[in-house]
Amino acid sequence: MRWIVTLAALAFAAVSYANDVGQIKNMRGTVHVERDGQKLAAATGMSVRQSDVLVTGADGSVGVTFLDNSLLSIGPGSALAIDRYSFDSTTHDGQFDASLKRGTLAVVSGRMVKRSPESMRVHTPSSIMGVRGTEFFVKVTEPGR
Amino acid sequence: MVAVLAIMALVIVFSQPSVPSPAAELVVLVPSADGHTGAVVVEHGGKRAVLDKPYAAHRIGRDSGPAQLTDGQVRSTFGATAAAIPARPAAFLLYFVMGSDELTEESKGELARMLEELRRRPAPDILVIGHTDRVGAEEDNDRLSLARAERVRQNFVAQGIAAERIRAAGRGEREPVVQTADGVDEPRNRRVEINVR
Numbered sequence: 562m563r564w565i566v567t568l569a570a571l572a573f574a575a576v577s578y579a580n581d582v583g584q585i586k587n588m589r590g591t592v593h594v595e596r597d598g599q600k601l602a603a604a605t606g607m608s609v610r611q612s613d614v615l616v617t618g619a620d621g622s623v624g625v626t627f628l629d630n631s632l633l634s635i636g637p638g639s640a641l642a643i644d645r646y647s648f649d650s651t652t653h654d655g656q657f658d659a660s661l662k663r664g665t666l667a668v669v670s671g672r673m674v675k676r677s678p679e680s681m682r683v684h685t686p687s688s689i690m691g692v693r694g695t696e697f698f699v700k701v702t703e704p705g706r
Numbered sequence: 707m708v709a710v711l712a713i714m715a716l717v718i719v720f721s722q723p724s725v726p727s728p729a730a731e732l733v734v735l736v737p738s739a740d741g742h743t744g745a746v747v748v749e750h751g752g753k754r755a756v757l758d759k760p761y762a763a764h765r766i767g768r769d770s771g772p773a774q775l776t777d778g779q780v781r782s783t784f785g786a787t788a789a790a791i792p793a794r795p796a797a798f799l800l801y802f803v804m805g806s807d808e809l810t811e812e813s814k815g816e817l818a819r820m821l822e823e824l825r826r827r828p829a830p831d832i833l834v835i836g837h838t839d840r841v842g843a844e845e846d847n848d849r850l851s852l853a854r855a856e857r858v859r860q861n862f863v864a865q866g867i868a869a870e871r872i873r874a875a876g877r878g879e880r881e882p883v884v885q886t887a888d889g890v891d892e893p894r895n896r897r898v899e900i901n902v903r
Contacts, residue, residue, distance in 0.1 A: 586792035586829055606829035622790035626831075626903050630795045636787030665787040669738070669794075679747065685731050687750060687766055694744030696737070697757070698784040702730040702767075 581608035582646040583627035587634065591618030614642045617664065629655055631671035631681065639664020644684070648673055657681040666699045668692065730767030732783075733757065734775050739794060793827050795903035800858060802896040805841065807850065807857040810893075817858075821865050824902060832872040832902045834858050838879045839895040840888045852876030858898050 585592075585607045592603040595614040601607075603615070609625050617623060617639045624634035629648045635641050640662040648655035655673035659666075661683060670692045673680045679691035685701050735757040737743045745758040755764050755772060761780065763773040781788075798820050800813040809817060824830055836855030838847040855874035863869045882895040 584829060587790050622786050624790040624792040626792045630903060632792050634787055634790035636790065665784055667784060667787045667791050669791060688731060689749045690733060691747035693746065697733060697735045697746050698780065698787065700732040700783060
């Protein structure tokens with residue numbers, strides 16, 4: 562029985578490792594990650610996965626480095642969803658969709674954009690940005706704020 | 707009856723929330739760390755606008771359309787966000803004495819500078835890949851390349867970089883920087899590449 566539990570734990574660890582698409586490299590103030598309906602406290606070194614939503618408080622900011630060396634950061638009062646991320650480290654083909662719900666975002670594009678322009682897209686409530694490279698900022702002010 | 711309807715109408719009118727200010731969006735392209743400016747295509751309401759000049763911007767909301775910002779405006783709006791951008795991925799090379807996992811004197815100095823750079827990163831991911839020149843047998847060079855990478859890895863660990871954040875691998879003589887015939891002593895191929903992000 563113990564073996565089965567151990568094997569299951571190992572299998573789960575392997576699966577979750579494969580889902581990791583980026584890592585939190587910088588953090589200040591209040592930051593959490595919404596994952597599978599849970600709200601996790603963020604920490605430097607923590608992995609980021611597809612479907613995660615990064616949320617910062619009024620004093621918060623966080624920066625993430627992705628597998629293809631794309632860099633994203635958000636400032637205070639922001640929410641950013643990692644909608645879709647795939648990257649082939651051999652061909653550098655990939656697809657990256659992220660949505661800024663509110664607040665501020667900095668983008669530094671990585672290898673997948675170098676390989677195929679506009680493979681990375683940033684969505685806002687009313688627009689889509691196709692990234693040809695390399696650095697830009699986005700701000701979304703919600704209605705009534 | 708009319709009075710009741712009038713009062714109801716008034717209640718409905720005054721119970722409406724005040725009209726919220728509309729959503730506003732701003733996109734601005736900036737020069738990259740190496741001074742080069744890329745491009746971003748903004749799609750909104752079926753139209754496409756291309757930003758490809760430094761500080762070219764596009765606003766959506768009350769005053770929709772293209773705009774030109776200054777460096778100062780970008781700093782004041784996005785300063786805290788820019789400060790949170792992770793350290794740029796970086797690559798370094800160190801060189802070795804022939805047939806040995808001993809660094810050249812010059813590379814020993816370079817190693818010290820590199821450690822300072824690594825220590826500035828709170829959660830670095832480090833990949834160390836060793837290489838050899840084409841002197842000696844291929845299988846000996848596979849071992850030597852890994853020994854070089856491991857030596858650098860141990861050096862980083864001894865200097866306080868967390869071991870689990872460093873991976874080491876050897877590529878033998880397969881990936882020379884300078885192509886040579888077999889058996890040629892080429893100092894530029896006796897190296898480790900260090901990639902950090």
